[in-house]
Amino acid sequence: MNKTEELEKLIKVNLEALIDSPLDMDNEEKWHDFEKRLATHQKESNGNRFWLSNYQRKFGFVAAFAAVFLIILFCSPKTVIGFKNELFTWLGRTSDGDLVISEKYNPKYKEGIFKEISMEEAKGLVVFELKYPQYIPEVFQSPPEISVTSKNEPKSVVSIGFFEGDMLLISKQENVLLLEAVDTYVPENAIVQNIKIRNDLDAVIITLDNSIQVIWTENLIRFTIISRNIKEEEIIKVIEALK
C-alpha cells in the first residue's frame, strides 16, 4: 500500500467512524419536522404561484402602457431625443516630431471606398476635420469629384478633384498615425524643392514637366496637391486658401 492509498484509507475509516456513529437522536421526530416543513414549503410555493400570476397580470398592464407611451413619443414631431456624444481621440506626430492628440465627436467611420459624394458626406465619413480649397482657378467650372477611401480605422484618404480638359487639380488629405512611415516616389528627372507655405509650414514641391505636386503635413493631416497644366502661383493660392 503506498502513501496515498494509506492516507485515503485513513480518511475513509475516520469518516465512516464519525458519520456512522449512532447519535442520540429521535429520527421519527425529525421526520415529523420534515413533514411540517414540506407542507409549509408547498403552501408557500402555491402562494408564490398565485402571486406570480397576479404579478404577470400587473406586468402585462405596465408593458402595454409603456408600449403605447413609446409609440406616442416616437410619432410626435415635437419629440426631441438626446444621445450621448462619442469622442474619438487619436495620436499623431507632426513633421517636427511633436506629439499631437486629436479629437472628434461622434465620428461615423465606415470602411470602404465612397465615390461621387458631397463634401458634407465626406466630412461625416472621416474622423478628422476636412479642409476645402476656398480658392479654385477660374478654369475649373465643374463641381469637384470627391471620394473617401477608408481602411484600418481611423485611417482615411479623401480626394477632392477638379478636372477641366487637360488640366487637373487634386487635393488629397489623409490622417497620419503615430509611428507611420510614408514613402513618396520621386521620378529621377523631377525637380524637388523645399518651400514654406501656410504660415511657415515646411512643404516639398516636386515639379516634372507640366505636373506639380506639393506635399506637407499639418496637424496630423498629410496634404498632397496634385496638378497638371496649372501654374505654381495658382497652386500656392489654392494651398493658402484651404480652410
Next chain:
Amino acid sequence: MEIFKNFYLKYYQKVFVTCLLILKNTALAEDATQEAFIKAYLNIHTLKDPEKFGAWVAAIATKHSINVYNRNKRILCIEEQKLSEQYLEMNNERLYENEPCSEYLVKERTEEILEVIYSLNPLLKQMIILKYYWMLTDPEIAEMLKMPIGTVKSSLFRARKILAKKMKVKYQEEKLIKGEVN
C-alpha cells in the same frame, strides 16, 4: 411517501453529520439537512441511480451547507471541540480495531485526522466527504454539484495534499514508537 420516509430514516443522521462537519453548528446543520431532504423530495424525479440516494442528498446538503456557511461565517458558533470529544468517546474502540496500535496512538491519530478535516475549507471538506465517505466518483461529484470535473479533481488533490502534509509528522512519531525507524 412511505418509500421516501424509509430513505429519510436511513440517511438522516449521516446527512446531518455531513452537514455538521461543514457548518460546525448543530442548529444550522439540522436546518440544512431538512432543507436538503425537501429539495430531494421535490426533485426526486431527477435522481438517476436510486442506489445513490444517500450520496445525492448529501451532495445537495453539502452544497446548501456551504451557502449557509458563506452567509453566516462571521457569526457561526464553533462547536468542534464538543463534537470531537463526543466522537472520540463513541468511537475509540471501533477505530483501527484490526491494527496492532496502542490506544494512545489511535486516540492521537483520530484527534489529528479530525482536526485536519475540520481545518479544511468547506469546499475541500465537501469533496473529501463525498469522495471517501459517500463513495462518489469524480464525475458523479461534478454532476451532482454542477461544477467542472477539473475543479473537483484539483480540489481533491489539494485536500489530500493538505491532509498528507499535516499527517506526516504523526506517521513519523508512530513509527518511532513502534521502532520501525532506526
